[in-house]
Amino acid sequence: MLRLSHFNRNTIKGDVFGALTSTIVALPFALAFGVTSGAGAIAGIYCAVLTGFFASLFGGTNPQISGPNTGLTVAMAAILSSFIAQAPDQGIAAAFTVVTLAGLFQMLFGVLKLGKYFVLVSYPVISGFTSGIGVLIILSQMEPLFGVSAQQMLAQFSSGEMSAEQLLNSNVLLGGGCLLLLFFWPERLNRIVPASIVALMMATAYFVFSGASVPVVGAIASELPSFNLPVYNAELFSEMIKSALLIATLSTLDSLMTSLTVDSISNDLHDSDQELIGQGVGNMIAGLFGALPGGGATMRTVTNLRAGGTTPLSGILHAFFILAIVLWAGEYTAYIPVAVLSAILLKVGIGIIDWNFLKRIHQIPLFSVGLMLSTLVMSVAIDLVTAVLIGVFLANLVTIRRLSEIQLDNLKLCSGQEDEQLPQDEKQLLQAMSSRVLLLHISGPISFGVARSLKQSVAQVDQDKTLLIDLSDARFVGISSTIAIEEIIVSHLNQGRDVILASVCERVRKDFDKLKLLEKIPKQHIFSSRKQALTYLSEQQA
Structure with a gap:
């Protein structure tokens, strides 16, 4: 359902400024999430374009900005690596078919009016889940920075084989410098120029003028993505369904949590089920064009709101602005060091760990602490969907027991x-x-x-x-x-x-x-x- 009634001349100026500001914030993240997923920077960029456009057009949260985010990137990286290992010829196509299926599942969630149930997940489960994603993001950036995976780093540290060159090479120092800048960039300046943009520009300038030998993103083709039909693979089918449900659930949780944040800031009320339909349309089309799955992005949405964006037009313009940058300046990503994108994601990973919960762990009931920590550990050690399912199951058992005690009255x-x-x-x-x-x-x-x-x-x-x-x-x-x-x-x-x-x-x-x-x-x-x-x-x- 198109929400053209929300567009009016009185809000256009705010929507344009909101779209421009959120585009500046979103661009480094789209590049970083694309590279980290293993699908390439272009997959992150077109996720921001396609999900941003269609979720705004068909969704239920007026100023929502959609695009790639942390949990979906972690899940997509695991899906890509698993499918490619199992089916080298069809693995990539199967992974993007999963994105399309996930979009269809999300649309089904909306049609069945399930939106209100997704935000009822117990807080300790959400806390452990998001903290687990933060840990996974941090671990995933070890290889881009140090040249070896987190497991290899641990093995080398324990055996004493880690060399000083690995710890102090130009790539590590560049990433470390960018990370410090991201943490210590003054908040008053951040409102004018986001720290991620400053880090991106400084790292690119360093690469261009110093001639340092560090890995770079590579040029992005200045052309529209190609359409790809979904594929069917009998051996991967059950895993594809499971993965699609995981992607749909992660996108739904991210989107609806962001929608609740918008409600609290704007004193408006979103339509959860319509939002799921919009996000589902966006993800379905993203999968058909080889883009990452996306969902509501809290930081980008809040940026849009604060800059004046109030209607779906801001999200639509945001998508067009990113598309314009790619088509006219995609070749310049060849000068962006991978280290700066790693620093941006390390900042994200550290930031989404629920430090507030962990600092008060001694004040929180033992069961809630155990539920949060077990969900965190399972997210890292097993997989995200298993962690959430077991966490929700345990939380519901305790809820049922407490309700039974109340019902005795x-x-x-x-x-x-x-x-x-x-x-x-x-x-x-x-x-x-x-x-x-x-x-x-x-x-x-x-x-x-x-x-x-x-x-x-x-x-x-x-x-x-x-x-x-x-x-x-x-x-x-x-x-x-x-x-x-x-x-x-x-x-x-x-x-x-x-x-x-x-x-x-x-x-x-x-x-x-x-x-x-x-x-x-x-x-x-x-x-x-x-x-x-x-x-x-x-x-x-x-």
């Missing part, structure tokens, strides 16, 4: 001897039958797990008592609660004991009818009020 089990909040006449009737009637008062929904525990409690109270289930304060139970109540009723009936139902309102009756629960209880044992049920039981005793 909705249940009261008494035999008449307790001091129950009942009218005096009903209390007297129940006390007179305390030896043979057990009252179960349900005031709200209960989970299946709570019902299991409750069933055991009912069985332990007395084997010969009639069970009176009072629903006078329950106006809604739902199917899960209905199944739980059915468990209790069937268990009681199977032991040869009577079950009485009282105060079943029309809405609750509809839930019960869906599972034909009322058919399991004789009609004479279903009453419209608790008092009628108690009176009936009292008369039966007499």
Whole structure:
């Protein structure tokens, strides 16, 4: 759905300035993410162009700037290397087919209106996940800087084979100098000229005038990318689906988290499901043209907002500005040292580690600490999707346990001897039958797990008592609660004991009818009020 209604003459000036400013910030990152992914700088550039354009045109967050980002780059690098190793002839094509599939999955998420559920992931899981990505980015930059991978560096350090030349060559010193500049560039100047642009210009000037022998990005062809049809590989198919779901999930989380940030700054409300459709369209087309997957980029989006961008036009212009730079100045990337891009990504990697959580680790509950650290370790040691799935599973287990404890407040089990909040006449009737009637008062929904525990409690109270289930304060139970109540009723009936139902309102009756629960209880044992049920039981005793 095109959102042309958001474009108006009053906001054009702000959108142009926002687009220009975010382009200056985005360009070094697009180059850096492209090089790091293994697909080349051009893949990062066209990710910024294609996802930036289509996500703005079809998305649900007005000033959102989309493009390559940290988590997606780490995932795409792993996918590319794995697929190329398994299928040298089709590996690259299969990897970009994954990007297209990921876009289709994201569009499906939006159509099914799943957007609101992605932002419900537990904070420790998000913290561990993003911190793990930060560690992976840092490790991935060891080879561009030092010429050996992180594993090789560790082996050489432990064996004492690491030479001074490896640690102090011109490439390392250039990268280290750029990293220091990125960290110590004054914030007041950063608002005028971003530190990443200054580092890029200084490193390029150093290469041009010093004649130093350092690796460079290489020239980017000043032409539009070629269209490539998706490929099917039977051996990689299951891994392609898994990888596409990972890319779709990462892009969704990045985009929706950025959308929430926009909401907090602009006092506006985004459309999560429309945003997923827009991002999905962008990623689907990016995959068809050999570009990296993208998502909402928080820093670039905030830059756009602060510079005046308020409508989707700013994201569209951002894409065109980057495209213009590539088509007219792509040859000059041949002078950009790889070391400066490594420094930019090292800064990103260090920055996205959740230092605030780690600094307060001694103040945080043990389970939350364990969940965060285990997600971090699994992200680095295994893979990102496994880390998130296990983290979410563990977090949900604890959430369910806590909800079960809360739901116990909705249940009261008494035999008449307790001091129950009942009218005096009903209390007297129940006390007179305390030896043979057990009252179960349900005031709200209960989970299946709570019902299991409750069933055991009912069985332990007395084997010969009639069970009176009072629903006078329950106006809604739902199917899960209905199944739980059915468990209790069937268990009681199977032991040869009577079950009485009282105060079943029309809405609750509809839930019960869906599972034909009322058919399991004789009609004479279903009453419209608790008092009628108690009176009936009292008369039966007499």
